[in-house]
Amino acid sequence: MNKFENKLILVIDDDPMHVLFIVKTLEKFGFRTSTARSGKLGIKCLENEIPALILLDIVMHEMDGYETCRRIKKVERWKNIPIIFLSVSVHTEHLLEGFAAGGTDYITKPFKGEELNVRIRNHIELAESQRQLKMYADHLQYVREEERLLLAREIHDELGQMLIALKIDMGMLKQYVLKRINEKYSDEVSGKFEGLSGLVDNTIHTVRKIMTELRSDVLDMLGFTDAVKQHLKGFQDRYKIQCEFENSGNDIQIDSQQSVALFRIIQEALNNVIKHANATEVKITVKQKEGTLLLEIKDNGIGFNEHDKKAPDSYGLIGMKERVSLLDGEFAIVSGKDIGTTIRITMPMRA
Numbered sequence: 001m002n003k004f005e006n007k008l009i010l011v012i013d014d015d016p017m018h019v020l021f022i023v024k025t026l027e028k029f030g031f032r033t034s035t036a037r038s039g040k041l042g043i044k045c046l047e048n049e050i051p052a053l054i055l056l057d058i059v060m061h062e063m064d065g066y067e068t069c070r071r072i073k074k075v076e077r078w079k080n081i082p083i084i085f086l087s088v089s090v091h092t093e094h095l096l097e098g099f100a101a102g103g104t105d106y107i108t109k110p111f112k113g114e115e116l117n118v119r120i121r122n123h124i125e126l127a128e129s130q131r132q133l134k135m136y137a138d139h140l141q142y143v144r145e146e147e148r149l150l151l152a153r154e155i156h157d158e159l160g161q162m163l164i165a166l167k168i169d170m171g172m173l174k175q176y177v178l179k180r181i182n183e184k185y186s187d188e189v190s191g192k193f194e195g196l197s198g199l200v201d202n203t204i205h206t207v208r209k210i211m212t213e214l215r216s217d218v219l220d221m222l223g224f225t226d227a228v229k230q231h232l233k234g235f236q237d238r239y240k241i242q243c244e245f246e247n248s249g250n251d252i253q254i255d256s257q258q259s260v261a262l263f264r265i266i267q268e269a270l271n272n273v274i275k276h277a278n279a280t281e282v283k284i285t286v287k288q289k290e291g292t293l294l295l296e297i298k299d300n301g302i303g304f305n306e307h308d309k310k311a312p313d314s315y316g317l318i319g320m321k322e323r324v325s326l327l328d329g330e331f332a333i334v335s336g337k338d339i340g341t342t343i344r345i346t347m348p349m350r351a
Contacts, residue, residue: 004121005030008049012042012068013057013086018109022055025113031120039068046078052124058087058098066101073102076328076348080131082123138326145215145260152214160207167200213267215260224252224259228266228284235270235282244283252286254293255350261323262286262295262345268316269297269343277301277341288349293329295345303335320345 009026013019014037023033034051036042040063042056054072058065065085073079082104087094090108098106104123107116174193178186212231219227225247232243254262266284273279279301287294317333320343324331329347 002030004124006032007052007124008032008034009120010042010045010051010054011035012037012039012054012060012065014038014060015057018057018086022116025116026120028113029117039063039065039071042068043071046072046075046081050078051081052127053120054081054083055120056083056085056103058085058089058094066097069098069101069103080127082127084119084123134326137322141261141323141326142257148214152211155207155211155214160204160211163200163204163207167197167204170197170200219259219263224254224263225286227259227263228286231263231266231270232282232284239274241273241279242281244281245286246283247286248288252288252293258293258327258347258350261327262293265295265320265323265343265345266297268320272316272341273299273301276304279340291349293347293349295343297343298340299342300340303337303339303341305336 007030009031011019011022011026011033013022013035016037019035019037023035026033034045034049036045038060042054056065056068060068065087069083069085072081072083079102083102084105084107085098085103086107086109087098088109095106105119107119170193174190174197177189177193181189212234229245232245235241236243270282273282277299279299281300283296283298285294285296285298321331324345324347327347327350329345332344333341334344335341
């Protein structure tokens with residue numbers, strides 16, 4: 001069976017003769033078609049069924065193709081539909097405006113049916129490949145987080161318990177030894193035990209820190225908001241950087257995948273503050289509005305040129321962008337010398 005057979009193509013064009021030619025051509029190659037004679041009607045068609053691709057005429061009455069494309073791309077469930085513009089113009093400025101509006105390709109009238117078929121097939125295949133890559137990357141991220149969780153539990157159950165048992169045994173051994181040695185050595189021996197006990201305490205603290213970095217227990221038990229507050233408190237105490245947390249009033253109700261991703265982004269952003277920013281203040285804002293989640297991380301540090309690929313920890317920023325992209329969100333960063341750095345993330349709520 002032809003893998004493109006019965007794929008739906010939406011044709012938005014106000015020229016009836018041109019629409020008829022396109023429909024006959026597409027049906028000859030096995031596609032299903034849906035048509036609309038205006039941008040508004042085309043958008044209404046999308047509410048009934050999402051097509052594999054849209055053919056969109058640029059010059060139309062009421063609403064031109066550019067504006068139609070912009071409105072389509074603003075809707076979350078439609079933004080990944082490939083859109084090929086149809087036009088008699090080949091001017092560079094028109095091409096650029098179409099791509100800026102969110103168009104995928106451009107085909108000039110008049111065109112041959114074979115050319116239209118090949119372009120449509122290529123873009124449908126490309127969109128499908130991108131969808132699969134995103135799905136695989138999403139699964140890989142999920143597997144990584146599950147491995148982190150498993151490792152954190154192993155550390156807690158094995159290493160953590162062993163350290164606590166060691167501390168208890170050392171306390172008992174200290175009492176046993178002090179009762180049986182000459183008093184003139186008791187202060188020295190006691191001091192040695194105190195030093196060893198302090199070393200075990202530091203090791204326990206380090207293990208807990210590693211566990212928190214791998215997966216915060218509070219994130220699983222109490223939710224995203226409390227986990228962020230606890231992390232910020234620890235960050236402030238450890239590095240003496242003033243931290244402020246602002247949210248929309250209640251605990252943000254988001255699914256586990258988003259919760260983990262946003263928590264990781266906050267961890268990475270705070271690590272960058274420590275390494276590069278020389279900041280004295282950090283503010284994190286989390287808000288939800290009309291089905292959209294907003295996360296903003298702002299510091300008052302020295303900033304950097306965000307367009308510089310050699311900027312400090314650019315790989316960390318790439319990792320943040322990938323996490324946001326997997327959740328259909330948008331990532332923006334504003335930074336500059338002496339103005340600090342602000343990271344803004346928006347994504348649809350997935351409660």
